[in-house]
Amino acid sequence: MFSEWKRRRAARRVEPGDGRALTPYRWWQPLTRALMHLDLDTAGEPERWSVDLRFWGDSDTAVRAHLFRDGRHTARSKLPAEFPVPGGVIEVNASDFGLRRCHYVTGSGDERPLSPEPRSAEGWRAHLQRRHPVASRVLGAVSVAVLLVSLVLGVPQLVQQVTEIPPVAERLGTFESPVHLPGWTNAALVVAGILASVERALRLRYHWLLDGGVSGTED
Secondary structure (H helix, E strand, O other): OHHHHHHHHHHHHOEEOOOOEOOOOOOOOOOOEEEEEEEEEEOOEEEEEEEEEEOOOOOOOOOEEEEEEOOEEEEEEEOOEEEEEOOEEEEEEEEOOEEEEEEEEEOOOOEEEOEEOOOOHHHHHHHHHHHOHHHHHHHHHHHHHHHHHHHHHHHHHHHHHHHOOHHHHHHHOOOOOOOOOOHHHHHHHHHHHHHHHHHHHHOOOOOOOHHHHHOOOOO
């Protein structure tokens, strides 16, 4: 029932498109724009559905996913978005570090991620995975390790800082962190954690504890 409620809510966010042409992907946009594609065969006719998302928002600063059919704008929606397409829906969501989800989900529940634009950051990461699978797996493992280390070392220090706030200390007492790192080390951990979460976002990977802990559904 909760899933159906979310589906109806997402459907209400979908607005009709204006028919404009899809803007070509530019070389300077990897950190600000994601462009994903889905090729479907509808009644024997090939169609390309594209999802265009600007991470810094549209002209009104709202972050929206835009759906294009064969290069023409057909719909837009605030996130999380769910666009009806032949045979299912395209689900789109983002995190603080990039795409969190951009999947085609069929009526039977099967799902697959959309293919990234080759010139995009997601496309570069997918190219690395195809050409150098071992290096790709190592990089993915390093990202998880960095986030785990950041979580284990950072959370106790954060809890101590919170419990040192006078109203919290009066009610709950204070917590003494077993970990005490110099400022530059904590800053390095934050930067490394952000880079690790960005790397995972390029592969449409997100975990509420790992990636949410830096910026604070499943992998």
